[in-house]
Amino acid sequence: MEEIKNILEISHLVKSFGNHEVLKDIDFTVKKGDVISIIGASGSGKSTMLRCINLLEIPTGGSILYHGTDITNPKMKVATYREKVGMVFQNFNLFANLTVLDNCMVGPVKVAKKDKKEAEELAIKFLKKVGMEAYIHAKPKQLSGGQKQRVAIARALAMEPEVLLFDEPTSALDPQMVGEVLNVMGTLAEEGMTMLIVTHEMAFAKDISSHVIFMADGVIEEEGSSQEIFEKPKHEKTKAFLSRFRNL
Amino acid sequence: MISDMNFLQRIIYILQNYGMSYLKGAGTTLLIAIVSTVIGCIIGFAVGIVQTIPSDKTRDSLGKRFILKFFKIILRAYVEIFRGTPMIVQAVFIYFGLSQLFGIQLGMWKAAFLVVSINTGAYMAESVRGGIFSVDSGQMEGAKAIGMTHFQAMINVIIPQAFRNIIPQIGNNFIINIKDTSVLSIISIVDLFFVHKSVAGALYTYFESATIVMCIYLTMTLVASKLLSLWEKKLDGDDNYELVDMMDIGPQLKKERERK
Ligand SMILES: Nc1ncnc2c1ncn2[C@@H]1O[C@H](COP(=O)(O)OP(=O)(O)O)[C@@H](O)[C@H]1O
Ligand SMILES: [Mg+2]
Secondary structure (H helix, E strand, O other), X not given: OOOOOEEEEEEXXXXXXXXXXXXXXEEEEEEOOOEEEEEEOOOOOHHHHHHHHOOOOOOOEEEEEEOOEEOOOOOOOHHHHXXXXXXXXXXXXXXXXXXXXXXXXXXXXXXXXXXXXXXXXXXXXXXXXOOOHHHOOOOHHHOOHHHHHHHHHHHHHOOOOOEEEEEOOOOOOOHHHHHHHHHHHHHHHHOOOEEEEEOOXXXXXXXXXXXXXXXXXOEEEEEEOHHHHHHOOOOHHHHHHHOOOOOO | OHHHOOHHXXXXXXXXXXXXXXXXXXXXXXXXXXXXXXXXXXXXXXXXXXXXOOOOOOOXXXXXXXXXXXXXXXXXXXXXXXHOOOHXXXXXXXXXXXXXXXXXXXXXXXXXXXXHHHHHHHHHHHHHHHHHHHOOHHHHHHHHHOOOXXXXXXXXXXXXXXXXXXXXXXXXXXXXXXXXXXXXXXXXXXXXXXXXXXXXHHHOOHHHHHHHHHHHHHHHHHXXXXXXXXXXXXXXXXXXXXXXXXXXXXXXXXXXXXXX
């Protein structure tokens, strides 16, 4: 029974901004190798949930267990936890002052305290994986959106995280650049990377996910396997939401 | 006799007899301006960084939050006081205040560096704070997401970008300092303006001496502006980048490191 371990157990997660309750009693678990897509209308709380998992937002209530330890406990070292849970943002957030290579090396060197040579090898290994190794000397502002996002993925991978969180990684991209980023994510999924992906790319989500979560108004309205959600959704809200993506 | 000379002859006469004094005065002015701007920037960055430390209600202890708040208030007061009073008054206040209240004889040189530095520091603190806030908040989130602490993110990501943003203000402060060291003649610093006052007073050539001094100040500030804009260009780096052939990435990078 314990063969596949829970990396994350989220229970009764609540997040309010002032008296606006954005997340209400969220429960789910993330097992090693899971690829979980999180879908739902804009404003339903998807980003807030990912940001809570990475503690970029501090949850108002509930718990997030990471290998059994509650990381919402104020005594937890947040930075150490974040090393293991990487995040890829809609707006890339590449470090504007650093080259592509340094973007991927600064974490391993300054945070993981690896020596320069090892960090460089690591950075190049992951830049190769995302097909950006030729651009190591470029600055972020010199790259296209798709290239930036691939570098951002390499930067997250260079920390060798256990889980990667993606918050609409292709939403800021021109349509012709979406594919290159999704391809990289597909490869990661095949290799067994544990991922939580907030996305509006339904065909991609259907294809890649081991599990799908549909959120509406701060709650998990429905969840299940990719087939269950995309082919026979049970709840009205899920059906209504999915009917907007008829090209599935 | 100097009273028989025309304007140009007087200027030449002054330069022949007192040229070295003017140059020495200009040197003193530059020295104080450069050293104080550098120290002022260091102060400004330190203050700006402390002022932007976030205080976390749930994770920081009450003691830590109290100490932080205390320091922030002190620094706020420092900034307000030194931006809100004329440097000439600060110079007198510090020079004579230290000796009268604490018996510290600072000496005019130390007093000069001290006054201009902490004055610059107060202005730079505001610039640094603004520079830090002007960096896109996504940069801090990106840094945190790979496990950086607040300080690691500041040092590696935020401050370098803030620094680039405020170089124009550093330049401004430097130019202001070149001009404003003139008030230090109040504590007997022999800077360019002091030389002017002495020479002009001895020869009754106020206009001629002022002309010379104007030219010297203007030369210094123009050269300073030019150097600063060159520095900005250099920091912005090349607009182009080279694609790297990955077949031999290892050795290539190694060679580059060796060259550096
Ligand atoms: N920092 C914040 N302060 C106040 N309200 C916020 C904040 N962040 C998000 N919200 C609100 O929370 C709700 C959910 O937002 P979000 O998690 O971004 O939704 P989604 O990612 O699903 O579009 C929205 O109503 C939004 O206005
Ligand atoms: Mg969102």
